[in-house]
Amino acid sequence: MLFAVAIALAGGAAVGMSRSVNGRLTMDRGAFEASFWNHLSGFVLLSVFILIAERANVALLGGTPGWALCGGIIGAVFVAISSYVFPRIGANRSALLIIGGQMITGLAIDYLRGTASFHAGQPVGVGLILFGIWLTRFSR
Incomplete structure (x- = not known):
């Protein structure tokens, strides 16, 4: 592994x-x-x-x-x-937005395909991803 x-x-x-x-x-x-x-x-x-x-x-x-x-x-x-x-x-914002989009899409695909069990922490995680992306908007 x-x-x-x-x-x-x-x-x-x-x-x-x-x-x-x-x-x-x-x-x-x-x-x-x-x-x-x-x-x-x-x-x-x-x-x-x-x-x-x-x-x-x-x-x-x-x-x-x-x-x-x-x-x-x-x-x-x-x-x-x-x-x-x-x-x-820029590189930092691009990477964060791309990774954020990948994580959110991966979660949605797992949920729709039924390949991963859903639990309450997942929406919290998505919220944290979105919050982190929002924070990058204000970094200089």
Whole structure:
């Protein structure tokens, strides 16, 4: 489990670095072009990885339902939105708002799917997230 936590933290650091790089590219080229280059370079990197290390798994894609591939669309929208907001509101506020949105959406998905039990502390937690986001509005 400790390894998974370390990997998740590294993933968070990668998101932060990616937003910074894309924020700079957005200032030069715009949010949609920055998102395009982000996804094109990621596609090339992952294509090379799959061709080298995961060739056997490519055939399994045929059994995947089409709706399961919508994550890429959602990811592209996320990158375009975060590339747009990062240079306008800064790294700290962007990260807090993005993480807050992820936590609230995750809670809603768990609740709607019935995959997590609901308890009274969850609305309190959501309230604290929203309060923390509101507090960042006044930080300078």
